[in-house]
Amino acid sequence: MKWIKNAVALGFILSLIFSQVASHQAQGKAITLKGSDTMVLLGQRWAEVYMKKTPGSRIQVTGGGSGTGIAALINGTTDICEASRPMKDKEKEEVKAKTGKEVVEIPVAVDGLAIYLNASNPIQELTLDQVKQIYLGKITNWKAVGGSDTRIILYGRENNSGTYAYFKEHVLQNADFHPTTQTLPGTAAVTNAVSKDPKAIGYGGIAYAKGIRHTRVKKDANSPAIEPSMENVLSAKYPISRFLYWYVAGQPSGEIKKLVDWVLGDEGQKLVQAVGYYPLPKEISAASNPPKGASAKKASQSK
Missing domain, CATH: 3.40.190.10 (Periplasmic binding protein-like II)
Structure with a gap:
């Protein structure tokens, strides 16, 4: 009768296999x-x-x-x-x-593309041109834009990033980033770096702006400084929406x-x-x- 027990056991195993296959197929x-x-x-x-x-x-x-x-x-x-x-x-x-x-x-x-600052940075607003000049390496000290007398450390994204491409086109007007820009493999890495570096500036999606500050942005020197709030982003008042x-x-x-x-x-x-x-x-x-x-x-x- 041993063969009967073996057959029953085999049938049970096969039923489990078919059940798993059917489940996998059902999932698609x-x-x-x-x-x-x-x-x-x-x-x-x-x-x-x-x-x-x-x-x-x-x-x-x-x-x-x-x-x-x-x-x-x-x-x-x-x-x-x-x-x-x-x-x-x-x-x-x-x-x-x-x-x-x-x-x-x-x-x-x-999304509103946010300009990230360390939580200790007192800067409240920047013009698009100031951000551009910072990332081109033409403004190198926070004192030049109303901050403390310390050099600016640049953080950004790798060149396969859509955020990198958008920032380069709409902020840098297709000019090249300064070679000292430290490129990082993800927005979370950028915000992490900025959070640890009082001299830092970075950029990325508004959803990642936690544990750091984001500055208000002015389209030009004569425009109001705009917060990347939902109302301002959806109305395109925020200049990098x-x-x-x-x-x-x-x-x-x-x-x-x-x-x-x-x-x-x-x-x-x-x-x-x-x-x-x-x-x-x-x-x-x-x-x-x-x-x-x-x-x-x-x-x-x-x-």
Whole structure:
């Protein structure tokens, strides 16, 4: 009768295996999000809440920088690219050449690019030009902008970062960073460095401005100093406001479309604010196909 016991045991083992396989198949393929380190906390929070709400769903979120996410979208190794800067036309053409699909741009949140200072730094405001001159190495002492007589230590992001690209274009006007800028692999690393260095200045997403200070920013010497508050960012009064984006190859469908719709809906947008960024204006977040090339200023005009 031993063979009967063995057969029963084998049947039990096989049933466990088939059960696990069926469970795995029911879960389906994981949706992958890759790219912006600015957005990685937001992407992880969305994934955590969505998976709890949606049994069987799986979402994998990784950072590496906007450039890394864009490269992954081009190569077909991610479903969704998270980017803190708009994709370039050349990059979109590469996606189409590789996949045969047009890139769909989806604004998912709004951010004010913050200028980080150490908590002990008394500076309350800077003009965009002062920030530019600091990062070009033409202003090297805090005394020149109303601070103490100490040299300025520059921190920034690596060149595959969307935040790096946005800052270079909109603040430095495409000039090169001074070679003494210490480049770090993520916004959290920048804020950590600034928090420990009284002489430091850095830049990055508003959601990371914890344990440090962010200064008010003036468009020019004659303009008012603007705080990167939600009202000021959504109205584009804050001079370095930007969208945060998802990019997909082709119109979203199936499980990806369900996720996109949820992120653009009320619950997904409430999480944007909970993480520390700003939700899209209703007219933008309610659209399943947001306008291509939209800016924070355009969004504010639709309110």
